[in-house]
Amino acid sequence: MEANTQPDSTNLSPAVVASVLIVDELINGGVREAVVCPGSRSAPLALAFIEAERAGRLRVHVRTDERTGAFLALGLAKATGRIVPVVMTSGTAVANCLPAMVEASLSHVPVMVLSANRPLFMAGTGANQTIEQSEIFGTHSVHAASLGNLAGAAETLEAAQVATVSGADVDHAAVRNVIARAMNAASDPMRGGGVHVDVPLSEPLVPDSMDELSLFAQEVAQAGGDSAAATGNLEGGDCATGNLEGGDCATGNLEGGDCATRNLEGGDCAAKSSDPSETPRPVFSRPLPFGKVTVDLSKRTLVICGAVADMAWAREIIEELAGVPTLAEPLAPVPDFPVHPAGSPMFTAGAVSQGEYSAATQPEQIVVVGRPTLHRSVSQLLADESIHVIVLADTYSVLDVTGNVAVVGSTVDVVGEHPAGWTKVCQAISDMGVDAVRDVLTSSDEHFTGLHVAAVVADSLRDGDALVLGASTAIRDAARAGLPFHGVRTEANRGAAGIDGTISTAIGVAMAHAAEDPTAIRAPRTVALMGDLTFLHDVNALNIGPMETRPDNLLIVVTNDAGGAIFESLEPGDARLRTFGDGTSAFERVFGTPVEVNVEALCEGFGVNYRRAESVIALHDILADHEEQPAPGITVVEAAVERAWRRKMEKTIAQAVTPS
Structure with a gap:
C-alpha cells in the first residue's frame, strides 16, 4: 500500500x-x-x-x-x-x-x-x-x-x-x-x-x-x-x-x-x-528552562542535591561542581565530595568551638540541584535568610518553599576557591554523621531495626542493580546507609511522597530493567525496600495473572515493624503525647497503627516466594543467597524488626551531631 x-x-x-x-x-x-x-x-x-x-x-x-x-x-x-x-x-x-x-x-x-x-x-x-x-x-x-x-x-x-x-x-x-x-x-x-x-x-x-x-x-x-x-x-x-x-x-x-x-x-x-x-533507550538532546548562573566558591558553599527529572543533566551539573561539599539524597547522582546527611544539623549551628579553636559551620551559599525534600535540617538551612540560595533546575518546577531563593539557573559556571578550612569542616561534619549512624548500629546489636535493614540492603547492592525505595522511612534510612551509590539506579515516588503504588512501581522498574538486556542469561536484579504499611497499601500489585509477564529477579524487602515507624521520630511520638491521663492510647492508635498481617500467607496466596529474617545476620544470609541463586519471579523478604527502639535511636543520632 x-x-x-x-x-x-x-x-x-x-x-x-x-x-x-x-x-x-x-x-x-x-x-x-x-x-x-x-x-x-x-x-x-x-x-x-x-x-x-x-x-x-x-x-x-x-x-x-x-x-x-x-x-x-x-x-x-x-x-x-x-x-x-x-x-x-x-x-x-x-x-x-x-x-x-x-x-x-x-x-x-x-x-x-x-x-x-x-x-x-x-x-x-x-x-x-x-x-x-x-x-x-x-x-x-x-x-x-x-x-x-x-x-x-x-x-x-x-x-x-x-x-x-x-x-x-x-x-x-x-x-x-x-x-x-x-x-x-x-x-x-x-x-x-x-x-x-x-x-x-x-x-x-x-x-x-x-x-x-x-x-x-x-x-x-x-x-x-x-x-x-x-x-x-x-x-x-x-x-x-x-x-x-x-x-x-x-x-x-x-x-x-x-x-x-x-x-x-x-x-x-x-x-x-x-x-x-x-528498542534502545532515548538519547536526549534538549533545551533547558533557565540560563547560566555563576557560583563563587570564595563563599562557604554547600551543594544540596535531590530528585531530578533528567539524571544526565544532573550528572553534568555535579561534575561542574566537583570538589564542592555535597549533601546528596538517594535519588541524586553520586557527588564527588559527599557529605553524610546525618551530620547536616551541624550546618545550622553557625559555629563550633573547642578551647581556643573555632570554626564556622554555616554555609554562606547553598546550591540546590533538583528537589531535595528528605531532611528537616536542610529545610531549615534553605529558610535561613542570611544564606544565599541558588537553585539549578532542569524543569520549570523550582524548589522555593520559603521564598528565599535568590537565583535560578539550569547551567553553572564555577569561579573562585574555597575559603581556608571550609572543606575540612565539611568533611568533619560528614564524618560525624557517619560515626553517629555506625555507632548506633553497632551498639545495638541486640536490636533489629529498619535502619539495620537498610544498612544490610545497601551493603548487598552491586553494580548494575536497580533499587526502588518506599517514600517514607525507607528512603531516609537508605540515605543514612550511604546512598546514592555508583552503578545503582535508584527510584522512589518522591514527587508527592506518597506510599501508594510502591510495589507496582517496583514491578514496572524491574520489568523495564530486565528488558534492557533481553539476551542476558539471568535478568539483572531489582531490589525494593519498603515498610510494612507501604507494602500492604499496594499488595494487590502482586496479583499478576497467569497469562501475564512477571518481573524476573525482583527482591522486595519489607521492614515489618507492625505500623508507622516514621511517626516515632516526629512530634506525635513524644512520650508526653502517647497516652491520655486515663491510659487511653493516642499515639499507637492513630499514628503507630499496628497491623497483624500474615505476610507469608499473603505471599503464598499470590504465588510469590517468601523468606523471613529476624536478625541482621539472617537478613545478610538471605540476601547473599538470593544474589548467588535468585529465585525466579518475585521474592518477598520480611524483616521482622522492632519499632520501639526507633525513637531512642533517632535521639542518639541527633545528640551525636548536635553541638554542645
Whole structure:
C-alpha cells in the first residue's frame, strides 16, 4: 500500500477504527509498553493494543486494578523514559488513576491515562458507569484532551439511535492529532508529566471478527505516512507547553517523529523491531528552562542535591561542581565530595568551638540541584535568610518553599576557591554523621531495626542493580546507609511522597530493567525496600495473572515493624503525647497503627516466594543467597524488626551531631 493511502475501514465501527489509529499513533511516537485494564467500554482500545502486541510492535501488561495498573505504567515510564499509556473503562476506573497521575506530573514522568467514555451526551443522565471524567484530574495532569466525537461517538440520543456512522467516516488525521499533542505534552522535558486523553465511544465496540481487526491494523501500520508523530503535522493546540506550530511544542523541532521520547537523534520514532524490549533507550538532546548562573566558591558553599527529572543533566551539573561539599539524597547522582546527611544539623549551628579553636559551620551559599525534600535540617538551612540560595533546575518546577531563593539557573559556571578550612569542616561534619549512624548500629546489636535493614540492603547492592525505595522511612534510612551509590539506579515516588503504588512501581522498574538486556542469561536484579504499611497499601500489585509477564529477579524487602515507624521520630511520638491521663492510647492508635498481617500467607496466596529474617545476620544470609541463586519471579523478604527502639535511636543520632 502506498504511503498516505487511507486504509479501508468501511466494515468496521468508528470505535474500532479510532482505537487502531490511537494505538498506531502511540507506537509511531515511541510507545513500547502499555498497561490495559479490562472493561466493556474500553474493549476496542484493549483489542487494538493486544493486536499490536501480537504483531510485535509493543508489549502489553494486563491488570485488573486501575490504581496498580497506573503505578505499573509509572514504574515502566520511570525506567525507560518513554510514554507508557494505561487504558481503562469509564467511571471510577478513571478516578483510581489519580494518585499515579499526581506522582507522574510532580516527577515529570510521561504517563498517559487513556480512558474510554460513554458518549458525552450521556453525562448527567443517570446512565450506567457514567461520570464527568473528561477533566477529572484537573491541575494534576499537565495536559487533558477529549476526542469528543472524533471516534464516532454520538453527540445526541437521536444520533445514537440512528447509528448510521461508518468507520470510514472517522477523520484519521484529527484522531492522530489529539494523540500526538498529548504525547508532546507528556514528554516535554521542562513541563512534561501525566496526561489524560478521554475517548468517548459508541457501540458497536468490537469488530465482527479478529481477522478484520488484524487486517485493518496491518494496513494502518503499513500506511504509516499520515502519522502526526512521524510528520510533526500538529494542527493548532496549546499542548500545555506552548504553541504546536509545525511540531515545535516549545521543546525544539520534532524532526523525524520525536514525540514520546523527547529528542531522538536519528529520528525514527517508530523504530522497527520485532521485540519491543530491543528498542534502545532515548538519547536526549534538549533545551533547558533557565540560563547560566555563576557560583563563587570564595563563599562557604554547600551543594544540596535531590530528585531530578533528567539524571544526565544532573550528572553534568555535579561534575561542574566537583570538589564542592555535597549533601546528596538517594535519588541524586553520586557527588564527588559527599557529605553524610546525618551530620547536616551541624550546618545550622553557625559555629563550633573547642578551647581556643573555632570554626564556622554555616554555609554562606547553598546550591540546590533538583528537589531535595528528605531532611528537616536542610529545610531549615534553605529558610535561613542570611544564606544565599541558588537553585539549578532542569524543569520549570523550582524548589522555593520559603521564598528565599535568590537565583535560578539550569547551567553553572564555577569561579573562585574555597575559603581556608571550609572543606575540612565539611568533611568533619560528614564524618560525624557517619560515626553517629555506625555507632548506633553497632551498639545495638541486640536490636533489629529498619535502619539495620537498610544498612544490610545497601551493603548487598552491586553494580548494575536497580533499587526502588518506599517514600517514607525507607528512603531516609537508605540515605543514612550511604546512598546514592555508583552503578545503582535508584527510584522512589518522591514527587508527592506518597506510599501508594510502591510495589507496582517496583514491578514496572524491574520489568523495564530486565528488558534492557533481553539476551542476558539471568535478568539483572531489582531490589525494593519498603515498610510494612507501604507494602500492604499496594499488595494487590502482586496479583499478576497467569497469562501475564512477571518481573524476573525482583527482591522486595519489607521492614515489618507492625505500623508507622516514621511517626516515632516526629512530634506525635513524644512520650508526653502517647497516652491520655486515663491510659487511653493516642499515639499507637492513630499514628503507630499496628497491623497483624500474615505476610507469608499473603505471599503464598499470590504465588510469590517468601523468606523471613529476624536478625541482621539472617537478613545478610538471605540476601547473599538470593544474589548467588535468585529465585525466579518475585521474592518477598520480611524483616521482622522492632519499632520501639526507633525513637531512642533517632535521639542518639541527633545528640551525636548536635553541638554542645
